[in-house]
Amino acid sequence: MSEKSKKPNKPSVYKPKPISGFPEWLPEERLVELKWLDHIRRTFESYGFASIETPSVEEIDVLLAKGEVDKEIYVLERLHKDEDDDKDARLALHFDQTVPFARYTAQHFNELTFPFKRYQMQRVWRGERPQLGRQREFYQCDIDVINIDNLPLAFDAEMAAVAYEVLDGLDIGRVQMRISNRKILTGLLESMDINDPVPVTRIIDKIEKLPIQQIENLLKEEKLSDNQIADIIQLAKTKGTKQDLDAIEPKNDKMKEGLDELAEVLDNLSHLPSEAIIADLSIVRGLDYYTGIVYETQLLDVEQFTGSVCSGGRYDNLASSFINKKLPGVGISIGFTRLFDVIRQSRRDLMNIGPKCPTDVLVYTEDKDLKETTNITAQTLRKRGFNVEVYDTVKKWEKHFKYAKNKGIPYIWYVNGPDTHEVKNMATDDKKETNPNDWNKDE
Amino acid sequence: MSEKSKKPNKPSVYKPKPISGFPEWLPEERLVELKWLDHIRRTFESYGFASIETPSVEEIDVLLAKGEVDKEIYVLERLHKDEDDDKDARLALHFDQTVPFARYTAQHFNELTFPFKRYQMQRVWRGERPQLGRQREFYQCDIDVINIDNLPLAFDAEMAAVAYEVLDGLDIGRVQMRISNRKILTGLLESMDINDPVPVTRIIDKIEKLPIQQIENLLKEEKLSDNQIADIIQLAKTKGTKQDLDAIEPKNDKMKEGLDELAEVLDNLSHLPSEAIIADLSIVRGLDYYTGIVYETQLLDVEQFTGSVCSGGRYDNLASSFINKKLPGVGISIGFTRLFDVIRQSRRDLMNIGPKCPTDVLVYTEDKDLKETTNITAQTLRKRGFNVEVYDTVKKWEKHFKYAKNKGIPYIWYVNGPDTHEVKNMATDDKKETNPNDWNKDE
Numbered sequence: 001m002s003e004k005s006k007k008p009n010k011p012s013v014y015k016p017k018p019i020s021g022f023p024e025w026l027p028e029e030r031l032v033e034l035k036w037l038d039h040i041r042r043t044f045e046s047y048g049f050a051s052i053e054t055p056s057v058e059e060i061d062v063l064l065a066k067g068e069v070d071k072e073i074y075v076l077e078r079l080h081k082d083e084d085d086d087k088d089a090r091l092a093l094h095f096d097q098t099v100p101f102a103r104y105t106a107q108h109f110n111e112l113t114f115p116f117k118r119y120q121m122q123r124v125w126r127g128e129r130p131q132l133g134r135q136r137e138f139y140q141c142d143i144d145v146i147n148i149d150n151l152p153l154a155f156d157a158e159m160a161a162v163a164y165e166v167l168d169g170l171d172i173g174r175v176q177m178r179i180s181n182r183k184i185l186t187g188l189l190e191s192m193d194i195n196d197p198v199p200v201t202r203i204i205d206k207i208e209k210l211p212i213q214q215i216e217n218l219l220k221e222e223k224l225s226d227n228q229i230a231d232i233i234q235l236a237k238t239k240g241t242k243q244d245l246d247a248i249e250p251k252n253d254k255m256k257e258g259l260d261e262l263a264e265v266l267d268n269l270s271h272l273p274s275e276a277i278i279a280d281l282s283i284v285r286g287l288d289y290y291t292g293i294v295y296e297t298q299l300l301d302v303e304q305f306t307g308s309v310c311s312g313g314r315y316d317n318l319a320s321s322f323i324n325k326k327l328p329g330v331g332i333s334i335g336f337t338r339l340f341d342v343i344r345q346s347r348r349d350l351m352n353i354g355p356k357c358p359t360d361v362l363v364y365t366e367d368k369d370l371k372e373t374t375n376i377t378a379q380t381l382r383k384r385g386f387n388v389e390v391y392d393t394v395k396k397w398e399k400h401f402k403y404a405k406n407k408g409i410p411y412i413w414y415v416n417g418p419d420t421h422e423v424k425n426m427a428t429d430d431k432k433e434t435n436p437n438d439w440n441k442d443e
Numbered sequence: 444m445s446e447k448s449k450k451p452n453k454p455s456v457y458k459p460k461p462i463s464g465f466p467e468w469l470p471e472e473r474l475v476e477l478k479w480l481d482h483i484r485r486t487f488e489s490y491g492f493a494s495i496e497t498p499s500v501e502e503i504d505v506l507l508a509k510g511e512v513d514k515e516i517y518v519l520e521r522l523h524k525d526e527d528d529d530k531d532a533r534l535a536l537h538f539d540q541t542v543p544f545a546r547y548t549a550q551h552f553n554e555l556t557f558p559f560k561r562y563q564m565q566r567v568w569r570g571e572r573p574q575l576g577r578q579r580e581f582y583q584c585d586i587d588v589i590n591i592d593n594l595p596l597a598f599d600a601e602m603a604a605v606a607y608e609v610l611d612g613l614d615i616g617r618v619q620m621r622i623s624n625r626k627i628l629t630g631l632l633e634s635m636d637i638n639d640p641v642p643v644t645r646i647i648d649k650i651e652k653l654p655i656q657q658i659e660n661l662l663k664e665e666k667l668s669d670n671q672i673a674d675i676i677q678l679a680k681t682k683g684t685k686q687d688l689d690a691i692e693p694k695n696d697k698m699k700e701g702l703d704e705l706a707e708v709l710d711n712l713s714h715l716p717s718e719a720i721i722a723d724l725s726i727v728r729g730l731d732y733y734t735g736i737v738y739e740t741q742l743l744d745v746e747q748f749t750g751s752v753c754s755g756g757r758y759d760n761l762a763s764s765f766i767n768k769k770l771p772g773v774g775i776s777i778g779f780t781r782l783f784d785v786i787r788q789s790r791r792d793l794m795n796i797g798p799k800c801p802t803d804v805l806v807y808t809e810d811k812d813l814k815e816t817t818n819i820t821a822q823t824l825r826k827r828g829f830n831v832e833v834y835d836t837v838k839k840w841e842k843h844f845k846y847a848k849n850k851g852i853p854y855i856w857y858v859n860g861p862d863t864h865e866v867k868n869m870a871t872d873d874k875k876e877t878n879p880n881d882w883n884k885d886e
Binding site: 017018019024050065079080117125388403407409 | 459460461462467474488498499503517519521532535536549566580595763764765801819833846849
């Protein structure tokens with residue numbers, strides 16, 4: 001078909017626009033995202049966590065096995081569905097990596113070695129109405145350790161150490177992890193003959209967001225006495241080091257167990273900077289299934305993001321919906337895309353945006369007869385570990401310099417003759433003679 | 444809640460099963476998959492391709508902008524949808540990375556530098572009835588170069604070189620890339636006054652799958668003469684080197700242009716092994732939108748997989764549905780998950796399945812008082828780049844050896860005293876004294 005014959009029925013142009021809640025980045029932003037993801041993966045692996053990936057979908061019955069969830073779920077339907085589709089199990093996109101991990105562990109139980117340490121860095125989906133800082137599609141970076149029957153408390157400390165190392169290594173200012181143990185508040189409530197801790201836990205979960213007067217009123221609605229309310233709030237306001245915990249008088253064995261466990265975890269983390277990890281008894285992780293140690297993490301130098309960037313905890317029995325085994329575990333999850341997007345939008349200075357491509361060297365010649373030398377030069381440099389583009393032209397453009405500059409390529413390599421090569425450092429404007437076997441980046 | 448109070452209303456167990464068409468791997472398989480994906484990414488980057496990721500979904504209008512597609516599309520619906528949902532654009536999972544790439548290029552046109560070289564390694568979804576070798580969710584690894592108005596033919600050669608280097612580096616036997624140019628057959632057909640090449644192209648696309656008699660019959664149904672059929676089949680059966688192309692008499696300018704371009708691309712690839720890249724004029728990529736050079740790739744040593752593992756081609760104007768610019772490009776796509784799964788199921792020997800985790804060293808002590816030394820040892824080794832697990836016990840297990848053996852961890856590190864350390868090589872059973880600052884893996 002010639003260009004001419006096409007024009008009469010040229011299709012109309014559909015101008016695409018961003019889809020709310022489904023973010024995408026420019027190449028130079030994506031390079032930073034990849035650097036962050038690589039750092040996270042490397043840190044997880046340095047502690048021996050093994051990668052798994054689960055499908056993006058689960059059967060709806062799997063997602064709802066623990067009862068109705070508070071997350072909005074996306075169900076899949078084929079555009080041209082037929083009657084056979086109604087016979088198949090309904091599939092939905094996973095809304096976190098915890099349910100899929102529990103299902104995976106149960107399904108492959110006999111082929112796994114325990115304790116099973118896994119990391120998972122995938123996209124998850126939530127069909128929420130988009131709002132600031134909420135996405136419908138986002139990456140989570142999770143680690144969990146799961147074992148049969150029991151799991152040493154050392155892993156609860158390891159979780160915190162890994163998460164701190166990950167976030168600290170992103171160079172986005174000071175990071176503070178706040179740790180508590182659900183047994184402490186639950187123990188206190190049991191000592192008051194309150195055996196369902198859930199309503200009070202949900203209120204305490206809001207202690208940082210609401211004025212204290214409102215917290216007191218909410219607790220009053222739960223029919224607690226003024227003394228009880230005072231005791232609960234005093235406990236929840238405890239923050240600090242292991243020594244601050246010593247001042248607390250345990251009311252029963254459960255509360256004592258919670259305090260002892262928390263002290264042991266803090267002990268195990270004493271090699272980290274003193275501001276890095278603190279005890280904070282207001283942390284309860286309201287709606288989740290945790291039974292012991294719980295974590296939240298805040299960025300102290302990013303005011304725009306006061307929420308927790310990394311949360312998790314210990315659970316007694318995560319996979320009980322899928323297998324008749326007791327499988328206790330402890331895990332932590334980084335809300336990666338949310339973290340990345342907040343920094344991208346509000347603290348872009350912390351991202352150190354660099355080039356638009358991974359290229360180290362742009363190889364260029366003005367002489368058509370040197371084409372082969374040019375290609376061999378590029379290939380030699382690639383074999384030595386450099387990322388190399390050859391600048392190809394149809395006609396003699398003078399655009400190679402602009403191209404390197406715009407993309408942020410740090411070196412241009414000029415092939416002037418079979419053995420006459422020059423390399424230009426774009427940052428310093430220096431140009432020097434070289435050859436592909438000996439050249440190295442300027443330090 | 445005590446264990447006891449839980450038992451009466453213990454929830455029933457939902458035994459999970461695999462979902463057809465949505466594969467997942469065991470940790471030891473996933474480690475091989477990661478190694479392959481890392482190799483692919485490294486190779487793409489060594490040629491200067493920049494990573495992008497697009498959302499998993501597009502608006503349905505974007506996916507169908509070029510007209511109805513032959514792929515089955517998954518549409519998203521919220522489980523608890525409300526009337527507002529009907530007002531929103533309908534979203535569907537992307538079925539390839541080409542349409543999203545075209546949309547991305549159009550949408551961010553002013554922020555990109557051209558020629559734009561990008562790679563994309565994401566999952567795509569197709570709601571097909573699952574069958575052997577067909578998945579509903581799978582990774583594709585794509586590279587494309589796109590430019591404004593025109594794009595040098597050197598990039599068509601670079602595509603083939605990158606794809607060959609990627610597949611050859613996976614160590615799955617001999618790889619052969621077969622290249623043609625659509626202009627050759629189209630030119631021949633135009634010389635016969637056949638101006639719509641599509642019906643004949645679709646038939647020639649099947650030349651490797653059907654007996655030649657059947658191909659002839661199909662062409663007869665298109666009202667071609669015996670002479671025309673003979674000429675077409677003779678052309679399509681041409682296979683070999685640049686010299687074999689020289690024997691073909693071009694019937695018009697278009698056919699000559701096609702042959703010249705193909706010869707130039709082969710010339711540019713002469714540094715590769717002679718069996719690696721061949722001309723094969725039966726390659727037409729039946730249903731796709733290509734206008735010039737086209738590629739397919741076969742594994743010569745994996746009989747179980749006769750299809751193409753890596754295909755692509757040159758297109759004049761990919762993004763014309765989304766922007767009023769002429770943007771020619773060339774691209775190639777590796778059907779990664781299909782390739783991986785075929786090797787996994789039928790040539791497992793080629794996978795070199797190794798350990799179940801990335802751990803290099805398992806650090807262990809029998810003495811509780813040496814806990815801190817153990818942790819410091821692990822941290823020192825991690826800082827030196829090793830992946831290290833500490834084996835933690837509640838009571839004194841004798842299980843650390845079995846754990847290391849089962850997971851394939853190559854070294855056990857025994858902390859016997861503050862400065863008395865021994866390391867055991869699990870492969871050789873050798874044990875020697877060492878310290879964390881000087882130790883290195885045995886060569």
